[in-house]
Amino acid sequence: MSLFIASLNSGSNGNCYYIGNDNEAVFVDAGISCRETERRMKRLDLPINRIKAIFISHEHDDHIKGVETLSLKYQIPVYITDDTLSGSGLKLKKQFVFPFEKFKPINIGNLTVTAFPKFHDATNPHSFVISHNKINVGVFTDVGIACKEVIKYFKLCHAAFLESNYDEHMLVRKLSLSFKKPNSQRARSFIKPAGP
Numbered sequence: 001m002s003l004f005i006a007s008l009n010s011g012s013n014g015n016c017y018y019i020g021n022d023n024e025a026v027f028v029d030a031g032i033s034c035r036e037t038e039r040r041m042k043r044l045d046l047p048i049n050r051i052k053a054i055f056i057s058h059e060h061d062d063h064i065k066g067v068e069t070l071s072l073k074y075q076i077p078v079y080i081t082d083d084t085l086s087g088s089g090l091k092l093k094k095q096f097v098f099p100f101e102k103f104k105p106i107n108i109g110n111l112t113v114t115a116f117p118k119f120h121d122a123t124n125p126h127s128f129v130i131s132h133n134k135i136n137v138g139v140f141t142d143v144g145i146a147c148k149e150v151i152k153y154f155k156l157c158h159a160a161f162l163e164s165n166y167d168e169h170m171l172v173r174k175l176s177l178s179f180k181k182p183n184s185q186r187a188r189s190f191i192k193p194a195g196p
C-alpha cells in the first residue's frame with residue numbers, strides 16, 4: 001500500500017498538509033479555506049472523504065482557518081488539545097472534537113499519528129510524525145529553534161514538511177530574545193546532519 005503526501009499550502013497565508021494511504025488520510029492543520037482545500041484536493045486527484053482526521057498544531061489562524069467548515073461539511077474528527085481549542089475560538093461540534101497527548105500515538109486506520117511539543121509562540125504547540133508501514137513523515141511547522149524534540153523526530157523521518165516563516169525581528173521584540181542567525185538558517189542547520 002502506497003503513502004501519498006502533499007502540502008496543500010505552506011507559509012503564513014495558510015498551512016495544510018496531507019498524508020494518506022489508499023484508504024485513509026489525515027490533514028495536519030487546515031489553514032486555508034474549505035473551498036480552497038477542496039479545489040487543491042481535486043487538482044491532486046485526492047478524494048476529500050479519505051480524510052479521517054484533522055490534527056491541529058496550534059491556534060494561529062494560518063493553521064485553523066478551514067477547520068470549522070471542513071469538519072462540519074465532511075464530518076471529520078478534529079484532534080486538538082483543550083488549550084489550543086480554547087485559545088482558537090473555534091466552534092466545533094462536540095462529537096467531532098478529540099484530544100491528543102504528547103508522545104501518545106493515535107491510530108487512524110493504518111496510520112499512526114504521534115504528537116510532540118515544540119517551541120513556538122502559541123498556547124500549546126505541537127509537531128507531528130505520521131507513520132505507515134514503518135515509513136515516518138514529519139510535519140514541523142513554525143520551526144524557529146531546532147529544539148531537542150524536533151531533532152530527535154526529524155532523524156526518524158523518511159520525509160518531512162518543514163516550515164519556518166516568521167519574522168525574526170517581530171519575534172525578537174515579542175520575546176525579548178536575540179538570535180544569532182535568521183530562523184530559516186536555523187531551520188536549515190538541522191537538516192544537514194539528520195536523516196534515517
Ligand SMILES: [Zn+2]
Pocket residue numbers: 058060120122142
Ligand atoms: Zn503559529
